[in-house]
Amino acid sequence: MADQNTGFFKKFHDTINNSVDDILRNNFTNLETNEKRVSYLCSLPAVKNYDLTSDLEKCQGGAAFPVQKDMEKARELKNEGNGAVQKGDWGKALQLYSHALMYVPLKETEEASILLANRSAALNHLDQHEDAIADIQKCLKLGYPRHLRYKVLERKARCLLVLKRNREAITAFQDTISALDEATSLDKAKRTKLRTDAKIMLEMLHKGLKLAGNPKDPEPLRKVPPKAKLTGKANVEYPSLSVAVNIDYDDVRGRFATANRDIQAGEVLLVEKPYSGVLLAEYAKTHCQNCFIPCPIPVVCPNCPNVIFCSEKCLDTAQKSYHKYECKILPLIWKSGCSITCHIALRMVLQHNKEYFSEIAKELTTKPPGPHKPNDYKSVYQLVTHEDKRTKQDFLHRTQMIAFLVKLLEICGYFDGKPRDNPSLEDLKTMAVDEKYKDDVAIYGSLVLKNLQLLQFNAHEVFELQCKKPKVGSNIIKHDGTSVFLAGALFPTLSLFNHSCDPGIVRYFCGPTIVVRAVKTINKGEEVSENYGPIFTSVPKDKRQARLKEQYWFDCSCVPCQQNWPLYEDMNENYMRFKCDSDKPCPNVIPVTLDCKEFMVKCGLCQQYTNILKGLKSLQVRLHNEIAVCVAISLAHITHKFCLRIFQFQTVNSYGKAISLCYE
Numbered sequence: 001m002a003d004q005n006t007g008f009f010k011k012f013h014d015t016i017n018n019s020v021d022d023i024l025r026n027n028f029t030n031l032e033t034n035e036k037r038v039s040y041l042c043s044l045p046a047v048k049n050y051d052l053t054s055d056l057e058k059c060q061g062g063a064a065f066p067v068q069k070d071m072e073k074a075r076e077l078k079n080e081g082n083g084a085v086q087k088g089d090w091g092k093a094l095q096l097y098s099h100a101l102m103y104v105p106l107k108e109t110e111e112a113s114i115l116l117a118n119r120s121a122a123l124n125h126l127d128q129h130e131d132a133i134a135d136i137q138k139c140l141k142l143g144y145p146r147h148l149r150y151k152v153l154e155r156k157a158r159c160l161l162v163l164k165r166n167r168e169a170i171t172a173f174q175d176t177i178s179a180l181d182e183a184t185s186l187d188k189a190k191r192t193k194l195r196t197d198a199k200i201m202l203e204m205l206h207k208g209l210k211l212a213g214n215p216k217d218p219e220p221l222r223k224v225p226p227k228a229k230l231t232g233k234a235n236v237e238y239p240s241l242s243v244a245v246n247i248d249y250d251d252v253r254g255r256f257a258t259a260n261r262d263i264q265a266g267e268v269l270l271v272e273k274p275y276s277g278v279l280l281a282e283y284a285k286t287h288c289q290n291c292f293i294p295c296p297i298p299v300v301c302p303n304c305p306n307v308i309f310c311s312e313k314c315l316d317t318a319q320k321s322y323h324k325y326e327c328k329i330l331p332l333i334w335k336s337g338c339s340i341t342c343h344i345a346l347r348m349v350l351q352h353n354k355e356y357f358s359e360i361a362k363e364l365t366t367k368p369p370g371p372h373k374p375n376d377y378k379s380v381y382q383l384v385t386h387e388d389k390r391t392k393q394d395f396l397h398r399t400q401m402i403a404f405l406v407k408l409l410e411i412c413g414y415f416d417g418k419p420r421d422n423p424s425l426e427d428l429k430t431m432a433v434d435e436k437y438k439d440d441v442a443i444y445g446s447l448v449l450k451n452l453q454l455l456q457f458n459a460h461e462v463f464e465l466q467c468k469k470p471k472v473g474s475n476i477i478k479h480d481g482t483s484v485f486l487a488g489a490l491f492p493t494l495s496l497f498n499h500s501c502d503p504g505i506v507r508y509f510c511g512p513t514i515v516v517r518a519v520k521t522i523n524k525g526e527e528v529s530e531n532y533g534p535i536f537t538s539v540p541k542d543k544r545q546a547r548l549k550e551q552y553w554f555d556c557s558c559v560p561c562q563q564n565w566p567l568y569e570d571m572n573e574n575y576m577r578f579k580c581d582s583d584k585p586c587p588n589v590i591p592v593t594l595d596c597k598e599f600m601v602k603c604g605l606c607q608q609y610t611n612i613l614k615g616l617k618s619l620q621v622r623l624h625n626e627i628a629v630c631v632a633i634s635l636a637h638i639t640h641k642f643c644l645r646i647f648q649f650q651t652v653n654s655y656g657k658a659i660s661l662c663y664e
């Protein structure tokens with residue numbers, strides 16, 4: 001849970017561990033609820049007296065604590081941006097102005113407006129005219145100096161011309177002419193020339209419009225991210241799931257997904273937004289904090305220089321829920337070295353206010369009636385935690401983590417119900433939480449502890465597929481794409497799918513939304529399984545089973561495990577393999593050479609004959625389906641920039657081939 005090499009949490013953890021003697025350990029062991037565990041641990045003198053400040057001061061890297069904007073740094077970056085402009089490097093200038101904007105204090109509106117104006121120039125040069133206009137609107141709202149307004153208004157007019165929004169361009173040129181009256185620092189000759197140019201443009205525009213019969217301007221382009229849709233209707237009980245999938249239960253497997261009709265390869269079976277998701281610290285300045293998409297033209301947080309957003313909408317969503325609290329403590333989370341799982345566990349509380357949890361407290365322990373709502377903590381609370389199988393040491397280790405997270409809840413203002421202005425080093429001189437929050441420590445600390453336990457088995461990684469531009473040529477089947485781990489998230493309905501080493505689905509992402517597609521025909525009644533990591537094609541059975549047992553605490557008995565299917569590297573391309581189909585149950589796989597002329601082949605193990613015609617036919621259908629799925633998925637990939645982990649099926653070349661076809 002804590003990064004072993006970096007961060008101050010390791011030392012805190014070791015100190016507390018060393019201070020817990022047998023008596024304390026025994027007392028802890030006898031505690032039966034998460035509330036009691038958290039309250040007990042947080043009351044230990046070793047925890048309360050722990051002073052975090054010296055550890056924190058040693059962690060120089062990363063974001064600064066206490067959190068504040070930094071005008072000097074903003075100016076430095078702006079100057080570097082101006083330098084890039086002089087060299088004609090508009091891409092670099094765009095980056096530097098955006099970076100500078102992150103550091104401008106809220107009250108410095110004029111500085112922010114100048115940076116936005118500069119960025120609009122870069123965007124204009126990069127032919128991103130819609131974005132340039134958006135920056136100009138913002139810069140005017142922020143009080144861009146009146147004597148300079150003619151510059152941005154003229155730029156806006158020219159951007160509108162490129163976008164063929166001629167009526168709006170007329171207004172912008174008229175505004176430019178009015179603004180030139182205020183351009184006091186401009187010499188007279190230059191002012192006259194600009195006015196004349198604008199007037200010429202106005203004349204031309206009026207004439208053009210008249211000749212064209214005064215058409216309306218085209219609508220501004222709206223960048224609407226593509227939305228994934230389920231194939232067919234949604235399941236009434238689980239609205240993120242297709243109606244083709246049920247959630248069943250048995251005592252060994254718990255809940256799991258099954259097909260309630262034949263499912264074809266390529267069908268979209270689940271589309272789900274995360275209940276909660278956290279971006280890794282290293283992407284905080286390149287990707288949206290709220291929806292994880294890359295942000296070349298970021299919207300910045302008004303209160304901290306640490307995160308960016310793709311839009312005002314994402315900023316607003318984050319500010320109204322978790323970011324108003326997290327804003328001032330993010331550097332502490334990052335510097336602590338705590339894992340992304342700990343951060344999600346905390347976020348799952350911060351994203352709702354205390355009233356929300358008080359209202360639902362009584363309903364938490366029973367299965368919520370009605371549809372399973374992915375944004376409802378009551379559904380999340382029902383996810384597996386395997387609490388009954390946990391060791392006392394495991395509880396102790398996790399509860400120590402909570403002592404730190406509870407302190408964060410206090411200093412960010414969560415217990416007060418309103419964000420604190422500026423938590424400082426002074427707040428970290430002791431890990432003791434004020435006595436007045438005693439009940440809050442128990443209630444919210446225990447929720448974070450519960451979250452940590454359920455995330456262990458239910459969290460998913462969010463990936464971005466980063467592709468180099470594919471080489472174009474004849475017969476290309478090579479596709480260079482790397483899955484990059486961006487964020488961790490909890491998808492409450494997907495979390496009900498069990499594992500198989502030969503899964504029936506793939507997952508990919510549209511922003512933060514996860515999409516699940518079938519990759520093979522799944523017959524009615526069969527389980528719809530996902531994959532938790534180890535695939536039968538590349539990881540030997542004993543390693544797969546050991547990993548699943550260690551991480552997910554179950555014994556895998558999927559078909560490849562039961563039948564001990566071979567790895568790809570052990571398969572010989574010169575023969576096909578058919579499962580022995582004899583009347584006696586026989587686990588053997590019969591190798592058949594490609595030039596075999598017989599259709600009845602003898603099993604070397606049970607000596608019975610198997611008819612391979614049926615197998616050959618199903619292979620043909622399956623290959624055909626998989627190619628179709630590949631094409632569909634590849635198209636989705638190109639348009640949605642989705643993230644996909646393509647499992648290595650035997651027909652892996654067909655995937656590559658399909659993908660390359662899409663690029664040609």
Ligand SMILES: C[S@@+](CC[C@H](N)C(=O)[O-])C[C@H]1O[C@@H](n2cnc3c(N)ncnc32)[C@H](O)[C@@H]1O
Pocket residue numbers: 252253254255256383384457458495496497498499500552553554555556557558
């Ligand atoms: C993400 S949850 C899956 C849903 C879970 N079965 C439930 O009831 O909520 C992961 C847990 O499901 C169980 N599980 C997953 N795959 C399994 C399998 N193939 N066989 C048995 N249990 C499995 C394990 O207990 C695992 O820790």
